Amino acid sequence: TPLAQIRNFSIIAHIDHGKSTLADRLIQTTGALSDREMTNQVLDNMELERERGITIKAQTVRLSYRAKDGLTYVLNLMDTPGHVDFAYEVSRSLAACEGSLLVVDASQGVEAQTLANVYQAIDANHEIVPVLNKIDLPAADVPKVKQQIEDVIGLDTSDAVEISAKTGLNIEGVLEALVTRLPPPTGDADAPLKALLVDSWYDPYLGVIILVRVKDGRLRRGQKIRMMAQGSVHTVEQVGVFAPKLTPVDDLGPGEMGYITAAIKTVADCNVGDTLTEDRHPASEPLPGFKPSVPVVWCGLYPVDADDFEKLRDSLGKLRLNDASFHYEAETSAALGFGFRCGFLGLLHLEIIQERLSREFDLDLIATAPSVVYRLHKTNGEMMELHNPADMPDGSVIDRIEEPWIKATILVPDDYLGSVLTLCSERRGQQVDLTYVGNRAMAVYRLPLNEVVFDFYDRLKSVSRGYASFDYTMDGYADGDLVRISILVNHEPVDALSFIAHRAAADNRGRAICAKLKDLIPRQLFKIAIQAAIGGRVIARETIGALSKDVTAKCYGGDISRKRKLLEKQKEGKKRMRQFGRVEIPQSAFLAALKMD
Numbered sequence: 001t002p003l004a005q006i007r008n009f010s011i012i013a014h015i016d017h018g019k020s021t022l023a024d025r026l027i028q029t030t031g032a033l034s035d036r037e038m039t040n041q042v043l044d045n046m047e048l049e050r051e052r053g054i055t056i057k058a059q060t061v062r063l064s065y066r067a068k069d070g071l072t073y074v075l076n077l078m079d080t081p082g083h084v085d086f087a088y089e090v091s092r093s094l095a096a097c098e099g100s101l102l103v104v105d106a107s108q109g110v111e112a113q114t115l116a117n118v119y120q121a122i123d124a125n126h127e128i129v130p131v132l133n134k135i136d137l138p139a140a141d142v143p144k145v146k147q148q149i150e151d152v153i154g155l156d157t158s159d160a161v162e163i164s165a166k167t168g169l170n171i172e173g174v175l176e177a178l179v180t181r182l183p184p185p186t187g188d189a190d191a192p193l194k195a196l197l198v199d200s201w202y203d204p205y206l207g208v209i210i211l212v213r214v215k216d217g218r219l220r221r222g223q224k225i226r227m228m229a230q231g232s233v234h235t236v237e238q239v240g241v242f243a244p245k246l247t248p249v250d251d252l253g254p255g256e257m258g259y260i261t262a263a264i265k266t267v268a269d270c271n272v273g274d275t276l277t278e279d280r281h282p283a284s285e286p287l288p289g290f291k292p293s294v295p296v297v298w299c300g301l302y303p304v305d306a307d308d309f310e311k312l313r314d315s316l317g318k319l320r321l322n323d324a325s326f327h328y329e330a331e332t333s334a335a336l337g338f339g340f341r342c343g344f345l346g347l348l349h350l351e352i353i354q355e356r357l358s359r360e361f362d363l364d365l366i367a368t369a370p371s372v373v374y375r376l377h378k379t380n381g382e383m384m385e386l387h388n389p390a391d392m393p394d395g396s397v398i399d400r401i402e403e404p405w406i407k408a409t410i411l412v413p414d415d416y417l418g419s420v421l422t423l424c425s426e427r428r429g430q431q432v433d434l435t436y437v438g439n440r441a442m443a444v445y446r447l448p449l450n451e452v453v454f455d456f457y458d459r460l461k462s463v464s465r466g467y468a469s470f471d472y473t474m475d476g477y478a479d480g481d482l483v484r485i486s487i488l489v490n491h492e493p494v495d496a497l498s499f500i501a502h503r504a505a506a507d508n509r510g511r512a513i514c515a516k517l518k519d520l521i522p523r524q525l526f527k528i529a530i531q532a533a534i535g536g537r538v539i540a541r542e543t544i545g546a547l548s549k550d551v552t553a554k555c556y557g558g559d560i561s562r563k564r565k566l567l568e569k570q571k572e573g574k575k576r577m578r579q580f581g582r583v584e585i586p587q588s589a590f591l592a593a594l595k596m597d
């Protein structure tokens with residue numbers, strides 16, 4: 001295909017504004033899949049994505065469209081995730097495209113992630129076509145939303161495309177806008193190969209698959225390629241496109257997007273953002289890569305069954321291949337044994353990885369309390385980064401502790417503004433700005449990240465009845481009056497439950513955890529003391545009374561098989577228990593105790 005007939009584009013939008021529905025409609029309209037093959041939201045192909053209705057991995061698909069000018073165009077679409085945790089994936093997809101469709105729900109208007117995504121697209125020098133979706137809804141207010149886009153983003157909306165992705169209204173208008181308004185890619189087919197490694201993942205049949213965007217030269221089967229940053233050399237085995245099924249082709253030229261396989265075994269060989277070049281005729285300089293992603297939330301993941309440690313290591317390796325933003329390293333815990341310290345882009349990201357480990361890899365895991373990365377300045381002048389509250393040294397060697405802050409942008413209808421401001425100030429927020437976008441307030445706050453990681457997003461949704469939208473960027477470190485709270489069960493510290501909090505919140509949080517554990521730890525044959533302490537000082541205490549009866553007593557000794565079943569069940573439950581001194585704590589107690597109200 002000549003370059004002039006290629007368009008590479010992303011769809012960007014706030015969550016639920018209809019990206020995936022529009023992508024489906026584009027696939028269907030251009031006939032890439034038959035009606036029978038068409039399932040809803042083709043691009044959201046991970047089971048988890050479908051269930052949660054969110055897009056986690058950026059996906060790509062190649063469409064063929066015969067435009068009104070009589071020419072047939074190749075349209076490479078990259079779907080992007082909309083959730084705040086996945087901004088990194090968005091930036092990767094944008095780097096592989098020349099333009100974006102900015103989808104805005106005409107009944108909702110501009111939201112926090114609309115802004116965040118559109119700024120990223122502007123940074124990537126994209127041509128942006130505004131698309132107003134859901135105009136079939138009675139609540140749609142096209143003129144008002146156009147005005148918002150002009151006022152807040154500064155984009156001209158006179159040519160905005162008005163559609164309903166759901167009913168299929170004016171999808172043709174979107175396709176024509178892509179062809180006439182987005183620039184074609186540029187590149188030189190005769191120059192040395194330069195292809196951007198956009199993404200990679202593990203496929204059980206084909207092994208490691210790499211998603212590439214060719215800038216210059218040609219990528220062919222049998223070619224020896226070199227990863228410029230990483231340095232390794234591989235022979236290309238298969239070259240193909242996503243149509244949307246993987247479909248082998250002979251080669252990929254400038255401007256094209258597709259995949260390769262090259263018998264790559266190790267995760268370390270595929271750094272997202274790396275440049276592929278030909279080993280014998282290498283390019284002189286790599287393409288500009290991506291900023292490496294920085295995990296902001298860490299927690300420990302431990303197998304419930306210690307025998308699963310190697311399986312966990314293997315599974316984390318495979319997940320990491322699918323998700324360059326996820327980090328892990330081995331660690332040990334006195335309470336939990338051998339496991340991994342894992343870094344995530346946010347809490348949703350953490351939840352998703354945990355769920356994928358249990359679903360796709362059939363692993364039972366215990367997760368410790370999520371923690372942000374603190375900077376500890378010791379009295380001897382050394383600085384250490386603390387990923388795990390259990391590693392915090394003795395208070396006497398610590399001079400001061402810095403914690404990460406974020407800058408949050410919250411859009412919320414006026415009616416709920418009061419509750420949102422209250423929530424922000426409860427979380428030690430500092431107001432930076434408060435303006436209006438139509439009848440909605442846009443509040444900009446600085447907040448300590450550790451006040452946000454637990455449940456801020458859920459609370460925000462609940463105090464605004466789901467109407468608030470939220471986005472954030474990291475905003476440096478600042479000193480905080482922070483203390484480590486240890487949780488002791490029968491006077492033994494449970495390292496996995498210790499956490500760091502602001503001094504003013506310590507008593508309340510300590511009390512809440514003790515009260516929760518009291519309900520969560522089953523009674524045993526002896527009394528159990530549960531305490532929260534800062535250093536040697538106990539700040540909260542609860543006692544669980546002793547259990548008197550044998551659990552099998554209620555079987556009256558008569559029905560042996562029933563009794564055996566009960567004991568079996570108990571044994572099964574035991575596998576999910578952790579021993580602390582003489583006390584067994586069920587895994588569910590950890591998870592529940594670690595979730596704050």
Ligand code: GDP
Pocket residue numbers: 013014015016017018019020021022053054055082133134135136137163164165166167
């Ligand atoms: P995404 O999060 O941006 O990918 O949004 P989805 O494509 O998953 O759509 C979110 C919800 O909006 C789904 O329930 C869709 O069925 C619905 N939706 C998408 N487009 C339209 C539309 O044009 N009209 C109406 N009424 N609903 C739509």
Ligand code: MG
Pocket residue numbers: 019020021044053054055
């Ligand atoms: Mg989606």
